[in-house]
Amino acid sequence: MVAATQTAAQAPAHSTQFLSVERLKKYFGGVKALDGVSFFLEQGEVHALVGENGAGKSTLIKILSGVFPYDHGAISLDGQTYRPQSPHEAKERGVQVVHQEFNLLDHLSIAENISIEKLPRNRFGLLDRPELNSRARKALDAIGLTDIDVKAPVSTLGIAHRQLVEIARALQSESQILILDEPTATLTERETKRLFELVARIKADGVTVVFVSHHLDEVFEICDRVTVFRNGRTIATDLIAETTPDGIVQRMVGRQLAGEMVSGDEQKDFGGVALSVQNLRTEANPTDTGVSFDLRYGEIVGIAGLVGAGRTEILRGIFGIDPVRSGEVQRDGETARFSGPGDAIAAGIGFVTEDRKDEGLILDMPISANISLANINSVSQAGLLKFAAERRQATEAGEKLKLKYGRTADPASSLSGGNQQKVVLAKWLARDPKVLLLDEPTRGVDVGAKAEIYAILKDLARSGVALLVVSSEMPELMTLADRILVLAEHQIQGTLQRADFSEENILKLAYGQTELAGGNSQ
Amino acid sequence: MTLQTTTDTLPAPSRFSVRTVLQNAGIGRALLALIIFFSVFTEHFLTPNNITNILTQITINLVLAVGMTFVILIGGIDLSVGSVMAFAAVVAGKAITLPGFGPAEAIALAVIAATLTGVLCGLINGAISAYWALPSFIITLGMLNIARGAALQVSDAQTIYSFPYAFEEFGSAMIYGVPVVFLVALVLVFMAWFVLNFTVFGRLLYGIGNNEEAVRLAGQSVRRYKIAAFTICGFTAGIAAVVYMARLNISSPIAGIGFELNAIAAVIIGGTSLSGGRGSVIGTLLGAFIIGVLANGLILIGLSDFMRQMITGVVIIFAVILDHYRAKYAAT
Amino acid sequence: MTLQTTTDTLPAPSRFSVRTVLQNAGIGRALLALIIFFSVFTEHFLTPNNITNILTQITINLVLAVGMTFVILIGGIDLSVGSVMAFAAVVAGKAITLPGFGPAEAIALAVIAATLTGVLCGLINGAISAYWALPSFIITLGMLNIARGAALQVSDAQTIYSFPYAFEEFGSAMIYGVPVVFLVALVLVFMAWFVLNFTVFGRLLYGIGNNEEAVRLAGQSVRRYKIAAFTICGFTAGIAAVVYMARLNISSPIAGIGFELNAIAAVIIGGTSLSGGRGSVIGTLLGAFIIGVLANGLILIGLSDFMRQMITGVVIIFAVILDHYRAKYAAT
């Protein structure tokens, strides 16, 4: 926090306005993605873009990075008009970007991915592998991924690691503007910290950083100024030092947000054990003890841990996606042998995956079709689709989750990142599962919608559904969970009850310590 | 007209939105251009007789292409349809010429034999490629060889002939100048369109072509659907065999060589993506027409064989380029 | 041995790791099984003479498959290689039989004519499909027709013959029983392997096949690389034409029909993914061997033609199934 105020204080006094955007408009058919965006960047600042899901942040970023052109308005960079026709041109002008959705080459090595923009050549003009690998090594070390083999293909990485590889890649080339679109959405505290250190360092070198996040505390920690988006327009740009998180939220949503949710401390009565996991080991788990825990009806159990601690693999194992090496899963006290997701779903389980692009959504298909995918039988009769029912279901889910979309018939790819995440959630909510597994359920979701989602999840629990939530956001787990399992190295390091919830305790366990500040690990 | 209204209340978006209609219209425009061109340059083109001819000539390709659409939509490919058609025709030819059956029974037997053979080959294609998650290109290439070898073996490389008269009747029957076999193909197109747009099955096929993993994680048995798609493709190969037999009154073990490429071309010219997930059987219908009209028209204007082959290639390329521009303008 | 050491210091992970060697060994195992089978069942199989024969016989397919590997790695396909080979051979045949040149010049002229023709056709394929972002399947299908028509037109459907004696010499020359033309193919394989693994160009081709959009977003010109891949494929078609001419001493306008399927099959049996981004040219080499050994061996054991065709299909399917199990065990 101290550091944050300092950076804010150092906000550039002499305004060197080197990128300015004026009344920018971008339409997708009838959808006004950007409807008058104006702001400017000063050299060497860290500039935050905030706004609700679908407000237009990523669209602006894609325009700045040459992914697609704009319809109206003007951009100037270094005093010249800026209208990049391709990502290549944007990069030539010194604009570097980490997009919200990943753009990695799964079958290529991490090292190759990191240097893909400019693969090193040796003096014969050939690919310089030693240089390639050592560059990657350095880049990964810089962001703290010291234990990852740079020669491994990206497909072996979990989602947070992929995000870090993306960041490492963007940091490779010299740039004058570095744009980070929600880089922290899947990161845990540790990685986020390290990222911020890096940002501070490149800022010191005079690089301007544009930072998008739904975590206002992060914005306040590293940014100098903040521009607020609402419905495709910029509402205001403020000096961080002169504003407060509440003020920003108010601008974002255009109204006062209903007070923070009361984190219900009421004593709850849980039902019987819905899901019992015993010494579960999947193919990816190298330990020989595995993981054991119980989940009761009406209970929300959180799973915390650092990136790569093995959280996702537990959910995948339970849901029958990855083969189980040993141990077992019991559903309502009976041993369940799921040979695939179909079996798990038949047993009343749902699974919100962390990777919406590859596993969660059918991007080219309509929103309504995505929402009905897991419960297609309820919107069909005798194998025939009931389109009206399907549309109704989508509309209802959209209202409930505050989805921002054009029509339910639009493809899911037309949604903003946060809204896509809501569609993944809606898909499983529509299914009325008895047990719901959620992996990073609010990844990329804005502050307001997050609160809604928490309320919905709590309601579900109250109505007797058992929830297992994996999240990299400790506040999220502490708001939602009745109990938090902390994972380290594929094993449960400890379990925290509500009374012991604190970021410090979670972190300690996550780092492998067992001594806690308050209570004790069981 | 009725269809139009139904569509308004039951939109199956990515297939029947304004955009898709435009998309089809795009390739439809290429078709129109061809038709206008040929009408201007040869008086014979727009005659009732010639239209009947074109309809007859595209029937087999259209039937095969309908099944192929299912396979391509799930991101697969079926190279075996031409051979399977020949195999089915030979088996059916053996069946229909069995002694001791009346014409009606013999024909029924042949139809059953042809479709069963087709279905069986398709099932094998689908089962192997789905069960072991193998590239359907190679599996169906294997089947191409197997079915062709089998067709030759069963028939001993002889043309089978002398089918019941009623069968010929069916092959050359017309309703208002429209060949009955073409109507059969149209019915298949309609059924495919219906299945793809209005059933859970069709929806999931599109889903699998788009993102197989997402469909799997939603608890659906991807394998089963894949097998079904290949089986449908085998089925249409069987139907194509029946049409072939009825039209030509023979079963030839060397029929259908290269038909797979034509069928795939119809599907892709019709706008279906080879990587799966996008496309429509209406596009396939138009694609089959383009190929058929081109073949017919170029002969009518009297181009030599070699020039004709070259021009065919050029026009196919131009058609998709044209379609590209259409798609671009439709998108903005 | 040297290779082994190099690999240790310069690992090209997804291509030359232990896993990849195993992967190749997987299909290599299928090859080994075939070889053992044929050696047991026919004494003629493992004779020096027959080995020479096999090497000669797989050369053209191998050459075509090397170029095809590039195209398939970027997620494309080239159906035109067989026709382009014929067209290149015909053009080169016309060139080599021009009067007034000494043998050396005539041969040089022919080689240049063949490769230029191939390169040009490949360039057109690549340029059109990259520029308009069209499916290469259709574009190269168009080229298949264009090149074939052109070959027939240029040659007037006549086989061109009577080439300089030195050319035949080259076609049938041996070094320790290894045909020189096969060595040429091996050199191409080696060059391709080197380019794909040790140059920036090669890595970007893998990248494009893997995720084209990501490579574009990384600021690379995807189009240029795509065009290059198709041009390389055209180039190998030109080289195949030279080999064809040297080996058969004729240029036939109907040469190479169906060669595209064989080349694609070699690539895919060799483990390269049709959707791009994964695979190796070493696999292609093994794939070409499987196809060649199978064709040779099945004739030697005296199978009838139809049975042979069926068995070929079955073995192709089995080879990829076997490969699947290998890949599975290698993965764990």
Place this chain on the structure above:
Amino acid sequence: MADDKPKVGLIMKSLANEFFQNMMAGAEAHQEKRGDYELLAVGMQNETDFESQINAVENFITQGVDAIVVAPADSRAMVRPLKKAMEAGIVVVNFDVALDEDAKKQQGIELAFVGPDNRGGAKLAGDALGKKLGEGGKVVIIEGNPGADNANQRRMGFEDSVAEYKLDLLDSRTAHWETEEANTVFSNMLTAHPDIQGVMAANDSMAIGVVKALESAGRTDIMVVGFDNIPAVGPMIEDGRMLATVDQFGTDMAANAIDLALEVVGGGGELKGWVKTPIELVAAQ
């Protein structure tokens, strides 16, 4: 002591073709009957697959056969490999399509050709049509695979008839030997030239396609001739839907060639020139 029997390598064209299939059957029956030689037969994948014929020659050299009897897919491409075989001491007899004279001369080899001549056969059929139509009769040709030798020769045979009878050749197109394609192609030719009076099809499979096209068009005034005399055209000639076809007695052709080859192997004198075999026009009685 089966090993003492001479081995004869028979190289056919695509056995997927009825004509060669029958020829093959004839050869097998012949081998059965004589019983004093071993028959190794190889076909090709398709008509344009010259490579596999060349490979077959190479394989036969490897296997050490005593004689090779070959129906070349390309009259020029096969010359050099066959020369290699002759140099290896193998007796080579050529049938069905004669090897190109110039090419043979160039390679400095001579060998016997057994069989009828495709060109002459086609002319027989063409003449039958020419006689019926008389001068100025409007005809079209349905060709085989362009570039294939027997297709070329049959086309030339038809063209000889056209010249001799002063017929009016309206169009000439390939249907690649295939029934369905012939049906399509001819339907379209008929649309373009409704005044066609006669059709010369380079094989019977295509003739069947033509006959079906005529039936669909309701035309009974057009005469069709074919080639090969496959069983399926029997009824058509019988009931007048086809005018005539040509029988080359393919069943015996390979057998005859084998006989000749064995003679040489057994010490008979060298063979040269053209050993003609019968050929016959088949028309309704």
